[in-house]
Amino acid sequence: MLWTEELRSLVLTVDGITLIAGVPANLLALYTFIQKVKQRATPIDVLLLSLTISDLIFLFFLPFRMKEAADMKWTISYFLCPLSGFFFYSSIYNSTFLLTAISVERYLGVAFPIKYKLKRHPRYAVIASIIFAIVSMAHCSIVYIMQYYRHTNDSLSDPFEKEVCYEEFSKEQLTILMPVRLELFTVLFCTPFLICCFCYIKFIYILSRLPNIKPKKRSRAIGLALATLLVFIICFAPYNISHVVGFIGWYSPEWRVYALLTSTFNACLDPLIFYFSSSALRANLKQLLRGPTKRRHTSCCRFIKCPQINCTATEESTQSSNDTTT
Known part of the structure; x- marks a missing residue:
């Protein structure tokens, strides 16, 4: 990837808007859900709290990307490159799991109200959140593998001497990276997205057939479903589609940096989910x-x-x- 003035301005603008809008919204959500969990924890509160924490971790590491864009090269300690990338990408994929879990929780609540009410417990949401975090971090550990992978091509510079962060890959590295990216698309995006679509379509269908639901409550439910699907389509789809394109062509598409920018907006759009859910x-x-x-x-x-x-x-x-x- 070659930095240009246009790309630099675009990255700083998008990341800046996300940081300014996302931090106060998520801090308000964090305060609210902590209070809710302390008073009377429910599975949805635990999931929303986990999603808020994931977004705040994402926002914490966002300034590293802004610093790289401002300087048009990586000038910070290269130790922070895989660290920031690891948490940055892990937070993105952890969000897909948590949003899917929220959709499942909503669907079960209206499809099987009595059975689900008897069996629902916040500890299940805690266990699910921990599993989601472990799976996301395990997949995104590829960032560290690519960083310290010993290739035989001596013409490539030492990782610690590079001026870009997680962008230049040798053919040997691509042999490892491409299948992992395809797995990221299949397991961490495509599967959660399909589950989310099924749950919210059924969720809206069931609510539309219930006569005693207030119009305001029905509107919030539809807003929750649309906001979640909007996050998947706008924020996660472009970047994950680049995985498939890269795997087919066996290269790292240059437009991935633009697709990744849409994922950045996730931290701004998630508060919409919080608003409709709580x-x-x-x-x-x-x-x-x-x-x-x-x-x-x-x-x-x-x-x-x-x-x-x-x-x-x-x-x-x-x-x-x-x-x-x-």
Whole structure:
């Protein structure tokens, strides 16, 4: 991959937007789900908390990519190259598993409400989250294998002397890398995506046939399904399709860097999943957005000569609304 000014600007813009929008959204989600798990843990809360942690790990290592783009070469210690790549890619594929688990949990909840309610337990979600993380990291350990693989071509530079991070591969390295990328497409993307599609199609179908579901709740459920499928199609599909194209042509496509940029948006779109999935998060978000308004009303009553009865009514209304939300 050759860095250009256009590519540099694009990477910095996309990663910057993701970082600015993703960090506060995921921190709010982290606070909400930790509180929920402490009070009364449910499988969906555990899965959403795991997804939030995965996104925050992804965002933590995002500045390394931004630094490389800003300098148009890898100038940091090369020890951090495989480390950042390992967690960066592991977080992406861990998200596909967790999003799929959320879709399965939602489907089972409406398809088998009684049986599933009797057997559901948060520890199963904890076990599933641990397994997802192990499988994702095991597959993405290919980053370290490629980094320290000893090839016989002496014309290639030593890994620690390269100015790019995880981009240049010898023919011997491609012999190992290409099948692994195809497996990533099949096991860590294609299979979860098909399961997700099945679960949410059935989920929407069942909800549409239930007469007692409120329109607002039905709309949120449809929004959850569409947001999840949108994350798969926009964020994960292009990058994983590059695995298949590269395997067929037995090369590493140059446009992979652009496809990877769409995966970066995952950390921004996941909060949509959180919003549709958690009433506690919706309540916290409303309370957070209502905070500045409440402070303005309080300042009005203290410093401006407005009618006392109106200010008192405003304060009481705000307080009552906060109590109802909590």
